[in-house]
Amino acid sequence: MSALPRTRNSTAAMQAADARHHFKPFTDHKALAAKGVRVISSAEGCWLTDSEGVRLLDGMAGLWSVNVGYGRKELAEIAYEQLQELPYYNSFFQTTNPPVTELGEKLAEVTPEGIDLFAYGNSGSDANDTIVKLVRYFWNLKGKKKKKTIISRQLGYHGVTLGAASLSGLTNMHPQFDLPLPHFVEHVASPYWYRDGGDRSPEEFGIWAARELEKKIQDLGPENVGAFIGEPIQGAGGVIIPPASYWPEIQRICAEYDVLLIADEVICGFGRTGKWFGSDTFGIKPDFMTMAKGLTSSYIPMSAVGMGGRVAETFRNAGEDIAHGFTYSGHPVAAAVAVRNLEIIQREKLVERAGGDIGAYFQSRLRELASHRLVGEVRGHGLIAAIELVEDKASRSHFDPKRNAGYRCRQHSFANGLVMRAVRDIMVLSPPLIISKEEIDTMIGTIARCLDLTAADLGR
Structure with missing residues (x-):
């Protein structure tokens, strides 16, 4: 195979072209253009x-x-093989493809017990946007149509779409876009002991932080709260490690008030915390999981929403078309790369x-x-x-x-x-x-x- 064509042959030329044409994420474009990317x-x-x-x-x-890691030839090879065999077909109209069916079996094998139904997308942001819709849909099917509010945390990060950025508790993401969107999200304290713990022990602070969720549910009314979403470890918020007392208390609260528990595993998933998922590390039993990043090791874009228990059962038995999906949901090339990536992680015991x-x-x-x-x-x-x-x-x-x-x-x-x-x-x-x-x-x-x-x- 010949080398990829290079349209620019110098750093200065690429910097100039980038400044002219590339609208980059989280960037002061004026300052960067003066400096050079x-x-x-x-x-x-x-x-x-x-x-x-x-x-x-x-x-x-x-x-x-x-x-x-970078340079995994077998991931490039499996993508090339799949591009030759079936480069694309959609998942609409009662259709699937072999790689995505294999991926579902593989994910059911490695995700926490009970998670066995998966919806696919392109990024962690769209996975969390999908979650917002699925929480609403679940409670509508259950006849509890007031349970719409989702509670998130300060310094939480869940993506950059309108819905996911509203869920996020990083307030610098909100003013430019008039966010968060009204009437569907509330934020509570994060379990950031080093900054906010004061004289409390980590265990005491973990209980206090979890019970801030309970107070918020009581203030809003349990009949109005649909779900709580949290990263097992808050990554972009500053790698906030929750005290050991935190997640068990969150689990208790969600069960007591009939609130769905969403684990955002976009950063923590696929080995990052030393277990397959952060939920495994902290003993979380989620109703929903969002996954991306390590799913394909970023060799190709892909995300997944995992569902289990009563959520999966409810959706399987809804008896109607769900009006949601993306052009690239379950993309065969992305799925093939994801399967091989997970096989590498297993084979090399990463x-x-x-x-x-x-x-x-x-x-x-x-x-x-x-x-x-x-x-x-x-x-x-x-x-x-x-x-x-x-x-x-x-x-x-x-x-x-x-x-x-x-x-x-x-x-x-x-x-x-x-x-x-x-x-x-x-x-x-x-x-x-x-x-x-x-x-x-x-x-x-x-x-x-x-x-x-x-x-x-x-x-x-």
């Missing part, structure tokens, strides 16, 4: 290479998502790796950074982690946002060959599940250097 041109394993030949260790697995030796090594090495003068807390599970930067350890006080502590550290990270994301003043990491101990050592050394450089910038 970074061009990533190739990748292998855990490493990226930019258009200038600079290599970067990808501490974020793309966007929490390239679980099996979930066990994240939950075992490599995950433990990653967490242990990161905690060596806790003594740094800028680090208030290091937290994580499996191969997801956060390093929280503070001005004062004793009071857990953060820097003035105008000082851009997290942004400074992120810039130093890129300049020193490591992709590390900043969420406010929280440095977050989510490397491919194939990362080696040697690469973890490289990562830790680079982070230590970047913390020192950031401290110097801040006069610390």
Whole structure:
């Protein structure tokens, strides 16, 4: 096969073309056009290479998502084979295709017990948008048509469509678009012990945070509340690890008030937390699950909504057409890649790796950074982690946002060959599940250097 055609032969030309034509996500386009975009041109394993030949260790697995690492030829080959055999056909009109039927069987095998009915889409955002509709549909079928409100959490992230962004509790996503949409979502406290715990123990705080959901349900009236949605670990909110007491109490509350429980597994799913799903890690028994990212390791776009128990039974027996679906629902190429991706994860025991030796090594090495003068807390599970930067350890006080502590550290990270994301003043990491101990050592050394450089910038 010949090399892919290159319409631009220099970084400057690509930067100029990108500035003219590419409306990018979460970007100040005016500022970026003056600076010039970074061009990533190739990748292998855990490493990226930019258009200038600079290599970067990808501490974020793309966007929490390239679980099996880059350069997997068998994923490219299965996509090529499927493109030749059946590149596309829709799932409408009483039709299916072999890869998506196989994917359903595979997902039923690895998802929590009882989850065995799946709807497909293209992204985590559309999966959570689908959830909003399915919650309404479920309660309509049950004759409880007032149970429409969905409760989410502060600092939760569920996507960028109108519905999913409204569910999200990251308030910077709302003002530009007049969100959240009225009358269907309410937000409650997140289980962010380090910032909000005060004098409470983590266990006490976990119970308090969960009971904020109970208070909200009581305030709204249980007859008006349809569902609660939460990420097992809040990723984009800052890798917020809930205390052990939190999810069991959430489960109790949802059962007591007849509220559907939705686990947003878009980030946590497919091995990230050291189990197949964050629900496995925290003992959650969801009615709905949303999945994307690690489903295909981002080699091709695909999402899934998993349903089980009374939800699946109700939908199977509805006796009417459901007026929902996408052109690309159950796309055969995406499904074929997803199946092979899950086979790789199983064959190479990547979930066990994240939950075992490599995950433990990653967490242990990161905690060596806790003594740094800028680090208030290091937290994580499996191969997801956060390093929280503070001005004062004793009071857990953060820097003035105008000082851009997290942004400074992120810039130093890129300049020193490591992709590390900043969420406010929280440095977050989510490397491919194939990362080696040697690469973890490289990562830790680079982070230590970047913390020192950031401290110097801040006069610390």
